[in-house]
Amino acid sequence: MKLALLQMTSGIDPARNAATLVDAARTARREGAAMLFTPEMSGLIDRDRERGSRSIVAEDEDPVLAAVRASAAAERIWVHLGSLAIRRTDGKFANRGFVIDDRGAIRARYDKLHLFDVDLPTGERWRESAAYATGERAVVAATPAGPLGLSICYDLRFAGLYAALSGAGATVIAIPAAFTRPTGAAHWHVLMRARAIESGAFVVAAAQTGVHEDGRATYGHSLVVDPWGEVLLDMGEAPGLGFVEIDQARIADVRGRIPVIDHRRAIPAVEQAP
Structure with a gap:
């Protein structure tokens, strides 16, 4: 199965x-390629919230989503649209990913569960929750690449989500991102490999890269990691398309050697020893 990853500077x-x-x-x-993966916030990156909010519309009015759906149908390719900023029916914003099939139909939606509210040593301050609502459910979608577990960027740091996705049958996990450069340099590769190893699954992480029009800088290094933790693709910092072949037989091979999913247990209450 040949996959394509788009690394872009939205x-x-x-x-x-x-x-x-x-x-x-x-x-x-x-x-x-049978399927294309794109980064978080593929349709808009703008930290000027007043200006950016004018481009955030309801799902059925979003021009980027409409264009990608039409292109998927015209080219007969599946697309994991990493995420778009969408205005919900309640007026709040969602950081929402989409799985679109080769006829342009939306097969799955996922709203980001963990929002990026941090103060970095560089002085960067991010408060995603000031504009976006949290998602309410985890999602696994049937795709040509295999059962695809959906997540977005900061979700990467919460291992419980990936245990839930792999436990629900995901053999490929998408982690589209717009990682900052300081956090990317420190944690990107190690966390991606950890999520692949502990899930016994392929990780596909299409990323934003470079310096954006709004002044922010993102890390790049779109990755594909196999279930053993081997990096199959690292796109570095340049925007463009990358390609990789994945083999679902690798899942059974790795999970047969180390059956972590079968061995998982519910964690009992933590004892506070004196």
């Missing part, structure tokens, strides 16, 4: 971002 204009996504779907299919 900007403040959804139309330009949509054009990048449509071109990526066309090229990915031409190169023989």
Whole structure:
């Protein structure tokens, strides 16, 4: 199974971002990929919330989502659209990922469960919860690549989510991201490999990269990691498309050697020893 990953530098204009996504779907299919994976916030990155909010609309009005759905159908390729900023029916925003099939139909949606509220040593301060609502459920979707567990960026740090996804049958896990450079340099590779190993699953992590129009800088290094923790693809820092072949037989091989999913137990109450 051949997969394509788009590493991009999304900007403040959804139309330009949509054009990048449509071109990526066309090229990915031409190169023989069955499925394209894109980063978190593929349609818009803008930390000016007043300006950015003018481009955040309801799902059925979103021009980026419409363009990607049309492109998936035209090219006959599945797309995991890592996430878009979507205005919910209650007026709040969601950081929402989509699985789109090769006829342009939405097969699954996932709203980010863990929101990025941190103060970094560099002075960067992020409060995702100031604008976005948390998701309410974990999601596994049937795709040509296998049962796909959905997550987004900061979710990476919460191992319980990935135990739930692999326990529910996921053999491939998507972790689209817009990681900051300091946290990426410190934790990106080690956490991606850990999630793959503990889940006995492939991890596919399409990432934002470079310096964006709003001034933020992201880490890049889109990755594909196999269930043994081997890095099959590392795209470095340049934007563009990367390709990788994955073999579902690898799942059974690794899980047969170390059956961590079968050995999981519910954790009993923690004793507070004196």
